[in-house]
Structures are given as C-alpha cells and as structure tokens.
Amino acid sequence: MSYKLENLKEWDEKIVTLAKKHSLDWYELDYEVVDYHEMIGAMVHHGMPSMYSHWSFGKSFEQTMNRYNVGMEGLPYELIINSNPSLAYLMRENPLYLQILIMAHCVGHSDFFKNNRMFKSTRPESVIQRLRAAKKRIQKYVEDPHVGIDLVERTLDACQALQFQTTKYGQVRRPHEEIKAEYVELINNDKDGRYRNFNINMYPIEPDYDLLGFIEENADIADWKRDIVHICREEGQYFWPQIQTKIMNEGWASMTHYELCHELDLPGELHLPIVKMHNAVVRPHIGSINPYHLGFYLFQKIKERHGIDECFLAREVCYDASFLRQYLTEEDCVELNLFSYSEKKKSSVTVDDVSDEKGWKEVKEDLIKNVSGGSIPVVYVDEMKRDGMLIVRHEHDGRDLEIKHANEVVEYIKYLWGEQVRFYTILEDEPWEID
Amino acid sequence: MSVFREHKTVADRTASDRRRHKQKIEKAIKEGIHHIVADESIIGKDGKQKYRIPVRGIKEYRFVYGSNGKQVGSAPGRDVKRGQKIGEPPSQGQGGQPNNAGGDKGEEYYDVEITHEELAEYLFSELKLPELQRRQLSNIDTEKLKRKGYRHQGIMPRLDRKKSAISRIKRMKASRFDPDKAEEGETFSFHEDDLVYRHYKMKKKPCTNAVIFFVMDVSGSMSQEKKFLARSFFFLLYQFLRLKYETIDIVFISHDTQAHEVDEKDFFEKASTGGTKASSALVMANDIIEKRYHPSSWNIYLFQCSDGDNFQEDNEKFLEEARKIMSISQLYGYCEIEPDVSWLSDPGKLFQLLKPFQGNKLKEVRINKRDDVWPAFTNLIGGTTSTEE
Numbered sequence: 001m002s003y004k005l006e007n008l009k010e011w012d013e014k015i016v017t018l019a020k021k022h023s024l025d026w027y028e029l030d031y032e033v034v035d036y037h038e039m040i041g042a043m044v045h046h047g048m049p050s051m052y053s054h055w056s057f058g059k060s061f062e063q064t065m066n067r068y069n070v071g072m073e074g075l076p077y078e079l080i081i082n083s084n085p086s087l088a089y090l091m092r093e094n095p096l097y098l099q100i101l102i103m104a105h106c107v108g109h110s111d112f113f114k115n116n117r118m119f120k121s122t123r124p125e126s127v128i129q130r131l132r133a134a135k136k137r138i139q140k141y142v143e144d145p146h147v148g149i150d151l152v153e154r155t156l157d158a159c160q161a162l163q164f165q166t167t168k169y170g171q172v173r174r175p176h177e178e179i180k181a182e183y184v185e186l187i188n189n190d191k192d193g194r195y196r197n198f199n200i201n202m203y204p205i206e207p208d209y210d211l212l213g214f215i216e217e218n219a220d221i222a223d224w225k226r227d228i229v230h231i232c233r234e235e236g237q238y239f240w241p242q243i244q245t246k247i248m249n250e251g252w253a254s255m256t257h258y259e260l261c262h263e264l265d266l267p268g269e270l271h272l273p274i275v276k277m278h279n280a281v282v283r284p285h286i287g288s289i290n291p292y293h294l295g296f297y298l299f300q301k302i303k304e305r306h307g308i309d310e311c312f313l314a315r316e317v318c319y320d321a322s323f324l325r326q327y328l329t330e331e332d333c334v335e336l337n338l339f340s341y342s343e344k345k346k347s348s349v350t351v352d353d354v355s356d357e358k359g360w361k362e363v364k365e366d367l368i369k370n371v372s373g374g375s376i377p378v379v380y381v382d383e384m385k386r387d388g389m390l391i392v393r394h395e396h397d398g399r400d401l402e403i404k405h406a407n408e409v410v411e412y413i414k415y416l417w418g419e420q421v422r423f424y425t426i427l428e429d430e431p432w433e434i435d
Numbered sequence: 436m437s438v439f440r441e442h443k444t445v446a447d448r449t450a451s452d453r454r455r456h457k458q459k460i461e462k463a464i465k466e467g468i469h470h471i472v473a474d475e476s477i478i479g480k481d482g483k484q485k486y487r488i489p490v491r492g493i494k495e496y497r498f499v500y501g502s503n504g505k506q507v508g509s510a511p512g513r514d515v516k517r518g519q520k521i522g523e524p525p526s527q528g529q530g531g532q533p534n535n536a537g538g539d540k541g542e543e544y545y546d547v548e549i550t551h552e553e554l555a556e557y558l559f560s561e562l563k564l565p566e567l568q569r570r571q572l573s574n575i576d577t578e579k580l581k582r583k584g585y586r587h588q589g590i591m592p593r594l595d596r597k598k599s600a601i602s603r604i605k606r607m608k609a610s611r612f613d614p615d616k617a618e619e620g621e622t623f624s625f626h627e628d629d630l631v632y633r634h635y636k637m638k639k640k641p642c643t644n645a646v647i648f649f650v651m652d653v654s655g656s657m658s659q660e661k662k663f664l665a666r667s668f669f670f671l672l673y674q675f676l677r678l679k680y681e682t683i684d685i686v687f688i689s690h691d692t693q694a695h696e697v698d699e700k701d702f703f704e705k706a707s708t709g710g711t712k713a714s715s716a717l718v719m720a721n722d723i724i725e726k727r728y729h730p731s732s733w734n735i736y737l738f739q740c741s742d743g744d745n746f747q748e749d750n751e752k753f754l755e756e757a758r759k760i761m762s763i764s765q766l767y768g769y770c771e772i773e774p775d776v777s778w779l780s781d782p783g784k785l786f787q788l789l790k791p792f793q794g795n796k797l798k799e800v801r802i803n804k805r806d807d808v809w810p811a812f813t814n815l816i817g818g819t820t821s822t823e824e
Binding site: 008009013028029030031032033034035037038040041042044055058061062085103149153157160161162164165284285286287288289290293335336337338339340341342343348349350351353359363366367369370375376377394398399400402403405406408 | 436437438439440441442447448449451452453454455456457458459493494495496497498499500501502503504505506507508509510511512513515516517518519520521522523
C-alpha cells in the first residue's frame with residue numbers, strides 16, 4: 001500500500017466537510033480495510049459482518065473468485081451496507097485515488113439509505129445484531145440432534161427461493177380479526193350491493209402477498225422451522241428497498257462522488273484517474289441498462305431542468321419505477337436510445353420498439369416494468385382450505401413464468417407449508433396448475 | 436469524521452459455506468456418473484485419460500419470468516431499428532437473458548474433469564470384491580494404495596479431520612485469538628491452509644488370483660434400453676475391476692440361444708436377434724473354468740445381466756448349471772434388467788428360479804432405470820449399501 005490509513009483519514013475529513021456543505025445527511029461511516037479474499041467473502045455475505053452459514057454463499061464465492069482470477073471482472077470497488085453506522089469496505093489493493101472516489105461514493109449511498117422513504121422500516125441501527133443473532137440460532141438448530149444440518153439446509157434452500165415473496169415495505173402483518181372486522185363494517189354499510197356475494201369466511205380474506213409471512217403465521221410446523229422462515233422473511237424485507245431503488249441509489253452515489261471529487265482540489269495525479277474511473281463506471285452498457293449510468297444521467301437532467309432541490313426531493317420520495325415515470329422524458333429516451341426487445345419463438349432476439357415519437361412511451365413502460373424488482377414475479381396466497389391445502393396464485397401480467405423453476409419453487413412451498421399446495425398461473429394463454 | 440480500521444481476524448468467513456458447496460458438488464459428481472457410463476466412446480479406454488463429467492450445478496430456484504417478457508436496453512449513438520435481430524436466445528445449458536435479475540434459467544452444468552484415479556476414489560473407495568480368498572499360485576499383481584504422509588492439497592474424501600483441526604488450533608494460538616474473549620459472534624473458522632489431506636501412494640502387491648465372468652444376454656428381447664442398462668452395469672464393473680485389480684482375468688460371454696466367448700469390444704458393442712437360452716452361457720462358463728481356471732487356484736466370480744426371459748424348456752438346465760457355478764464360485768451375481776415394468780410387477784423367470792438360492796453365493800438385483808445401476812452395483816459388490824432387495 002503506497003498510502004497509510006492516515007492518508008485515508010485526511011481525505012475523508014475533506015470529503016465529509018464538503019458533503020456537509022452540500023447538505024448531505026448520512027449515517028456515520030465505518031470503514032474496514034480488507035484484502036481481496038475478505039472482500040469477496042464480505043460481498044457474498046451481502047456486506048454483513050456476520051451471516052448464517054449456507055452453501056449458496058460458498059457457490060457465489062467460488063464463482064466470483066473464478067471470475068476474478070481469470071480477469072473477467074474486477075471486484076466491486078465499493079461495498080456498503082444499510083446500517084447505522086454504515087459499514088463500508090475498502091479493498092487494501094485499491095490505489096489511493098480509487099479509495100477517495102469510493103469514500104465519496106459511500107457518503108452518497110449512506111445519505112440515500114438514511115433519507116429515502118423506502119428504507120424507513122429497515123431498522124439499520126440493529127441489522128448487524130439481528131443477523132448475528134439469527135446466525136447463532138441457525139447454528140444452534142444445526143447442532144441440535146433432532147434437527148441437524150440437512151433439515152436446516154433444506155429449509156434455508158426453500159426460504160431463500162421465496163425470500164422476496166414478502167411485503168416490500170416491511171409492513172407489520174395485520175391480524176385476521178382486524179381485517180375481518182373491517183369487512184363486516186363494509187358489508188353492514190353496503191348500500192349499492194358491492195359486497196352482496198362477498199365470502200367473509202375466506203381465509204385469508206384478502207389476497208396475501210406476504211407468502212413467507214403467511215407461512216410463518218399459519219403453517220403447522222416445528223418452531224425451529226418457523227424461526228428460519230422468520231429470519232429469511234426479515235432478511236427479504238430488509239433487502240427489498242435496495243432492489244426497488246437500485247438505479248436511484250447508484251445514480252445518487254455517483255452524482256455525490258462526481259460533485260465532491262470535483263471540489264476536492266485534487267492534485268492532477270489523483271484527479272485524472274478519478275475522472276477516468278468515473279467515466280468507466282457511468283458509461284452506458286450497450287444493449288442493456290447500467291443502473292449507474294441511467295441513475296447518474298437522470299439526476300443530472302433533473303438538476304438541469306428543475307434545480308438541485310428537486311434532486312433532493314426525488315432521493316427522498318421516489319423509488320426506481322416512480323423516479324423514471326416522473327422524470328424520464330421523450331428527449332431522454334431518444335438520447336439514451338432506449339429500445340425494447342424480446343425473444344421470438346425461441347429462435348432469435350429482436351427489437352420490438354425504439355424511442356422515436358411513436359414508440360418511446362411503450363419503451364418507457366417496458367423499462368418501468370423491469371425495474372424496482374419488477375423482474376421478480378408476484379404471487380399471493382389466495383386461500384387456505386379447511387384441510388390445510390394452500391392455494392397460491394401467480395399474478396400474471398403478460399409475462400409467463402419459467403415453468404421449470406416454478407415447479408421446483410412449488411416443491412419448496414410444500415416443504416415449508418407441510419401440507420398440500422396448489423399453484424395456479426397462466427402459460428401461453430392457458431390456465432396452468434402445479435400441485 | 437468517519438471511522439477507519441484494519442480488518443484483523445484471520446478467520447475465513449466463507450470457509451464452511453464453500454466446504455458445504457463442495458460436498459454438494461461431489462455428491463453431484465457421483466450422481467452424474469451415469470453420464471460417463473453412457474458415453475460409449477470411453478468404453479475400453481485405458482486408465483490414463485481424464486474424464487469430463489457434466490455435473491448438474493447446484494441450482495438456486497426462484498420464481499422467474501420465462502422468455503415471453505420484454506427487456507429494455509440502451510444504445511446511445513447506435514442505429515437500432517424495429518424488428519432488428521440482436522442476438523440468439525440463450526441456448527439450453529447456457530441460460531440467462533442479459534440483464535435479468537432472475538439469473539439463468541437453463542440447466543447449469545459444471546464440466547468437472549477427473550482422472551481415472553479420482554473416479555475410482557469417488558466410486559469405489561469403499562468397495563472390494565467379496566470373499567476374495569488366498570489361492571495357490573498368487574501371480575496377480577494388485578496396485579494398492581498405501582498411506583504416505585500428509586499433504587495440504589487433496590480431495591475431500593481424504594481430508595484428515597483431526598490433523599486439520601490441530602492446524603487450525605495452532606493457527607489460532609499463533610494469532611493470539613482467544614475464543615473466550617472473542618467478541619460476540621466472532622468465530623475462528625477453518626482456513627484453506629488448515630486442511631490436511633492424507634496422501635497415498637500406489638504400491639504393487641501380489642494378490643490372489645481371480646477371474647471374473649461377464650455374461651450378457653444379447654438376444655432379441657433385449658431392447659436398446661435394456662442393453663444400455665446392462666452395458667452401463669458391466670462398464671461400471673469393468674472400471675472397478677480394472678482400477679482395483681489391475682491384472683485380474685476377465686472373460687466375456689455373450690449369448691442368445693448360443694454362447695460365445697468374445698473380446699471386450701464385441702462384448703460391449705455387438706447385438707443379436709435370436710431367442711434366449713440362458714443355460715448356454717453357463718455351460719460355456721463352466722467349461723472355461725474347467726479348462727483354464729481351476730477353483731483351487733482361482734477366485735471365481737460370475738456376473739450375469741439378462742431381462743429374465745428364457746425358453747421354458749431351458750429352465751431346468753439353466754438351474755443345474757447355475758448350481759454348479761454357485762458351488763465353485765465366490766459369488767454369482769445375477770442382475771435383471773427390466774425397464775418397462777413398475778416395481779410392483781413380478782420379477783422375470785430367471786429371477787424367480789434363482790430366488791431360493793439367494794445368500795452368500797448368490798445375489799440378485801434388479802435394474803429398472805438408470806438410477807438403479809449404481810445401487811445395484813454396490814449391492815452386488817457389497818459396498819456401503821445393504822444387500823437387501
């Protein structure tokens with residue numbers, strides 16, 4: 001290392017002083033300097049200092065390490081988690097200019113975590129402790145002779161498959177009786193007959209999109225299994241806001257490092273490589289969407305068009321879908337040359353629509369459909385029968401499920417639920433049932 | 436002002452995750468073994484080559500969208516037109532649409548390359564020919580694995596747990612990590628360098644004589660699928676014997692109504708169309724034993740694959756010959772191939788005929804599908820699984 005921890009501290013001081021001038025408001029940053037081996041380890045553990053044990057982390061470690069070794073990709077330069085204080089990793093092998101860029105970038109992320117409303121229920125002050133406690137409990141189940149590694153692993157496999165089939169905003173589950181009372185009220189005051197045929201005895205009364213929560217609450221299963229469901233549901237809820245704001249989060253952090261680094265009075269030997277690196281990070285990926293690029297581009301445009309205050313407002317109230325819906329204009333679609341494409345009859349991938357006068361709205365809609373976790377299919381619990389059978393439905397929006405995966409996932413639901421499960425979707429315009 | 440600190444612990448945070456993943460891969464290698472068995476091109480190859488086994492990846496399934504959804508891309512400054520072809524769909528086995536959070540959809544396959552030796556280790560480490568006895572005139576060399584110290588590199592089955600644990604403790608002491616004073620949740624996990632593997636060296640050792648008879652029904656009733664299963668079984672057996680007992684004698688007999696002693700190539704490749712007289716093969720085997728392999732000098736094994744169909748009038752003769760084999764051999768393994776029936780249906784005729792004699796000298800197994808080949812094999816050789824039907 002051609003620099004010392006002291007150098008990092010000096011630059012950090014300059015960065016945070018500037019950031020405060022820019023009215024950024026972030027959790028205290030807690031940097032850990034690590035080697036690349038630890039960096040990959042931290043990465044596959046989603047940055048969490050302590051994570052329960054599961055083979056999938058091992059798999060993703062091997063894959064990342066392999067790619068790193070054959071030079072297919074560099075490591076992520078930054079890794080920061082939504083915690084208070086925000087834990088961030090700096091890879092020891094990085095040159096000084098890169099560390100400066102990363103530290104400025106991290107201020108942006110932490111500011112976003114702290115201020116964006118999607119993150120309000122993520123409880124960043126206790127996430128590290130919660131995961132540490134979860135790890136301990138899972139380890140206890142592994143060591144329990146009545147449970148053991150195989151059952152724990154199978155349960156984790158199933159839970160991870162369903163991890164994002166839960167509420168996106170960390171909502172608290174409402175008791176059945178409370179919802180029922182509301183409907184009784186509605187039926188009693190029903191003047192235009194809308195609820196005449198409403199079945200008040202359904203369970204759940206409303207479609208329940210919190211599949212993991214429903215299982216945790218209603219499944220007739222062992223306590224250890226219920227606890228693992230609980231752990232994975234919490235984890236899914238914790239990560240949902242990050243999925244929903246990928247473009248904005250990276251865009252905001254990129255704008256932050258861009259502006260701060262500009263004003264840092266960097267000597268040329270540091271400034272030039274930073275500019276170069278910045279351009280590489282926010283370059284468009286031809287044929288796909290680079291969230292750094294799109295996010296940075298759009299925040300710049302908002303600043304041009306509406307001033308910096310509007311940027312701060314967006315970073316507070318929007319998530320990717322609403323961000324694009326509100327701010328992405330025809331002019332932007334043309335400039336970015338956005339286009340939609342799809343696979344045609346399994347023979348080739350062709351362009352459907354381009355961003356001209358006629359097509360840009362359509363393309364924008366398609367883009368919005370794919371962001372904010374829109375590529376994660378939505379399923380819900382429709383009914384729990386008297387004999388315990390669970391009816392789960394896929395909310396079909398024109399996109400079919402990959403059925404091979406769905407079959408496997410339904411097996412996972414069965415394993416967690418412990419009773420019969422029936423799953424309904426639509427495949428090539430025909431109703432499709434998995435049981 | 437932010438806080439800065441150097442990462443201190445020497446613990447390898449994903450060591451146990453990786454170990455568990457490796458175990459799963461190794462299990463998949465064992466399960467993927469029928470893929471090599473199915474590859475005829477390697478039948479009869481020598482022990483020098485490496486095998487590429489397509490091992491099904493350990494997949495993480497989620498709900499993901501199929502191929503009828505639209506994706507969006509950007510291409511500033513490029514010319515993009517409606518209907519323009521921009522690529523091939525991801526082919527099976529590659530999987531994955533660009534830019535899709537759901538990840539790949541096709542099957543993931545790792546091509547794992549293993550050597551003959553590793554193949555043996557994975558498959559046959561706990562197996563050996565049953566009832567092998569010392570006979571006069573020991574002239575067969577066997578290559579025996581002999582323990583020879585320890586190495587830091589090796590394959591999982593050879594991991595020495597105790598030594599590995601000790602080196603972890605040494606490293607822990609050296610790093611002054613005190614588990615009692617460790618921060619809550621902080622652990623000192625295994626590091627790649629802690630792992631110690633037993634090292635083995637091949638050593639030649641004279642061994643007892645043994646001859647193995649491979650008897651296969653190649654008659655018309657043996658369909659392609661049946662032949663495939665029989666061949667898979669024999670191929671496993673062949674690999675096992677060649678790896679463990681290098682200079683053992685193998686006699687190949689294929690039969691329909693007549694038996695022929697054939698060479699290895701013909702045995703695995705030739706087919707016939709006739710009816711079935713199972714006794715013919717046993718007559719020939721008994722004949723060969725009398726001429727070439729006297730039971731006082733040789734351990735004799737006979738493995739027979741058939742679909743159980745036999746001419747009615749031949750049954751008595753067959754049983755007589757079978758008894759003869761049993762009386763002089765170490766083991767008579769009968770393997771019935773019947774892919775077209777369910778487990779509930781009755782076994783074929785030969786299976787029924789032999790059933791009363793089941794015991795140490797006679798073992799019967801049935802193979803209905805590919806997955807049965809390996810259990811059937813271990814049942815006959817008497818490995819890890821029980822010999823119960």
